Amino acid sequence: MTSPPTDTDLISRVAAGDRGAFDEIMRNHEDRVFSVCLRIMANREMALDATQDTFLTVFRKADQFKGNSALGTWIYRIAVNTCYDHLRKVKRRRAETIPEAFDPADPSAEEAIESAGMRPEIQLALDQLPPDFRTAIVLSDIEGMGLNEVSTVLGVPVGTVKSRLFRGRRLLAQQLGNQPAS
Amino acid sequence: MHRHNFELIAEYAQGSLDDEARARSLVESCARCRTIYDEQLFARNALGPATTAFLTEHEKAALHRDLWTELRSPTAATEKRTWWRSSWAFGAATVLVIGIGLAGVLNNQDATTETFSEVGADLDGGASDGLETEDSLAPSAETPSTPSAETTSTSAVAAVADVATYEGVTEEVRSAEGTTDSYSKAAVPEEGSTQQECLQNAGLDNFLILEAFETVTSLIVAIPQDQMLSTTPIVFVDPDTCTIVHREN
Numbered sequence: 001m002t003s004p005p006t007d008t009d010l011i012s013r014v015a016a017g018d019r020g021a022f023d024e025i026m027r028n029h030e031d032r033v034f035s036v037c038l039r040i041m042a043n044r045e046m047a048l049d050a051t052q053d054t055f056l057t058v059f060r061k062a063d064q065f066k067g068n069s070a071l072g073t074w075i076y077r078i079a080v081n082t083c084y085d086h087l088r089k090v091k092r093r094r095a096e097t098i099p100e101a102f103d104p105a106d107p108s109a110e111e112a113i114e115s116a117g118m119r120p121e122i123q124l125a126l127d128q129l130p131p132d133f134r135t136a137i138v139l140s141d142i143e144g145m146g147l148n149e150v151s152t153v154l155g156v157p158v159g160t161v162k163s164r165l166f167r168g169r170r171l172l173a174q175q176l177g178n179q180p181a182s
Numbered sequence: 183m184h185r186h187n188f189e190l191i192a193e194y195a196q197g198s199l200d201d202e203a204r205a206r207s208l209v210e211s212c213a214r215c216r217t218i219y220d221e222q223l224f225a226r227n228a229l230g231p232a233t234t235a236f237l238t239e240h241e242k243a244a245l246h247r248d249l250w251t252e253l254r255s256p257t258a259a260t261e262k263r264t265w266w267r268s269s270w271a272f273g274a275a276t277v278l279v280i281g282i283g284l285a286g287v288l289n290n291q292d293a294t295t296e297t298f299s300e301v302g303a304d305l306d307g308g309a310s311d312g313l314e315t316e317d318s319l320a321p322s323a324e325t326p327s328t329p330s331a332e333t334t335s336t337s338a339v340a341a342v343a344d345v346a347t348y349e350g351v352t353e354e355v356r357s358a359e360g361t362t363d364s365y366s367k368a369a370v371p372e373e374g375s376t377q378q379e380c381l382q383n384a385g386l387d388n389f390l391i392l393e394a395f396e397t398v399t400s401l402i403v404a405i406p407q408d409q410m411l412s413t414t415p416i417v418f419v420d421p422d423t424c425t426i427v428h429r430e431n
Contacts, residue, residue, distance in 0.1 A: 023246070030245065035235040048241060052249055059253060122228055140196075141229045147198070159189075166192040169225035170218070176228055 007071030015062040022059055029072060030055070032143065033079045039138035040083040042127040050086050054079040069152050076145075077153045080135055087131065125175040133168030136161055141169075191215055195222035377402050383424035386417060401427070 005013075005021070013021035033054050037047035057078050065074055126134055139150045140161070151158045187208055194205035208215045237245065381389050381404055389404040402419040418428040 019250075026246070026249075030242065031236040032234060034237050034241075038235045048237075048245065051237075052245055052252070055245075055249055056252060059249075125228075137225075137229065141226060143234065162189040162192065165196075166189050166222070169192065169195075169222050172225040172228065173221040176224070 008065075008067050011062050011065045011071055014059060015065075022055075022062075025058065025071070025075075026055055029075050032072070033075060036076060036079050036138060036143060037083050039123075039126065039142055040080065040131070040135055041087060042123060046086055046090070047083075050079065050083045053086070054082045057082065070149075073149055073152050076139070077155065080139075080153055083135075084131065122176070125172055128175055129168050129171055133164050133171065136164035137168045137172065140165055187215070188218055191219050192222045195219055195226055377421065380421050380424040381419060384417075384419050384426050386419070386426070389417065 005024075007025075010021045010025050014025065030051065034047055034051045037050040037054070038044060041047050041050060054075065058075055061078075065071065126137065129137070135154065136150060139145045139153055140147070145153070147158050147161050150161045154161065190199070190205050191208060193199050194202055194209065199205055209219045210216075377391050380402060381387075381391065386404060388407045390407050391402055391404050400421050402421050403416060404419060405416050416430045417426050418430070419425065420427045
């Protein structure tokens with residue numbers, strides 16, 4: 001019986017131009033990469049573009065993966081940086097909400113809204129957070145990453161992640177109506 | 183209260199503490215801590231039902247298709263990622279750099295009553311050189327079999343440079359000289375191979391010809407191979423003497 005290829009095996013094969021290995025990596029990570037991008041960018045079309053660019057980068061820089069972290073962590077770091085690049089380009093202060101980004105006549109819209117997995121008012125509140133806070137919350141509270149992994153993905157110390165989570169959740173709670181008694 | 187205590191409370195609300203005793207004590211003993219704890223818990227619970235978003239089957243198929251299309255198309259990939267390939271950026275950079283360089287050249291030369299020609303306009307040899315140069319700047323780009331929009335942009339760049347920069351300088355020279363000479367038609371530059379030899383004679387073996395045109399005198403403009411226009415020096419070579427008359431860093 002053969003064991004499934006490790007991440008290191010797969011990425012090495014990708015670096016050698018193995019299309020099958022790249023497809024496998026995509027299958028393993030595409031939904032989560034897309035989910036992270038969607039939460040950060042709050043726009044499905046932009047998230048799809050960022051997802052595509054993320055995997056383009058993964059393919060082109062496969063030979064630069066050193067195995068110092070999990071392959072997924074490396075990919076999510078690329079994804080977050082790609083999303084930030086896209087956001088900088090667009091310079092939108094407030095992104096569109098997910099349902100409004102779709103043509104209701106589009107037969108796939110209903111499926112897309114369902115696949116977003118978050119109530120629009122929550123997404124809207126999330127969108128209004130500063131990007132650093134939003135990304136920390138997305139990775140930790142939605143994607144379920146531990147503090148150390150979030151720290152690696154964002155390239156900041158764990159203490160910074162804790163601070164961003166704390167402050168981001170406070171803002172989120174206040175935006176959602178849980179105003180603290182003052 | 184110290185910031186670390188807030189973060190401790192946040193971790194408590196997250197349920198990620200091994201030892202919760204201190205955090206629990208804080209929350210029970212301090213009203214502000216309780217408020218903060220409630221906020222953290224509220225936010226966590228609001229996000230709690232959210233699940234990982236997923237791609238629809240249609241989106242997955244499109245993603246894979248577009249990705250492989252992009253990976254197979256070096257031209258598209260390169261054009262998407264190299265800002266200087268966009269004609270406006272390339273044109274603006276070229277105008278700026280050549281304009282600055284020519285101003286330097288002109289400052290180094292004795293002004294005569296000769297006038298500038300239509301710089302770089304409609305030059306067969308120059309167009310070929312421009313095409314070759316741009317392709318060399320983008321090694322992965324496909325080489326068009328016929329002069330493309332990018333070739334046109336090179337000529338357009340030179341033409342813009344003519345109007346925007348050299349004409350103004352010329353007017354200054356003309357008014358100073360009190361001449362009313364009209365502009366002369368550009369002489370067609372020498373063939374690319376001859377110009378390349380001239381560059382080699384000037385000690386510029388690894389340089390590519392960016393453009394060749396006449397101002398007060400004929401000039402060859404060249405840049406080092408495989409370098410981006412935004413960062414590379416540009417040299418101006420006298421084709422008659424094959425010497426560098428100006429270098430713009």
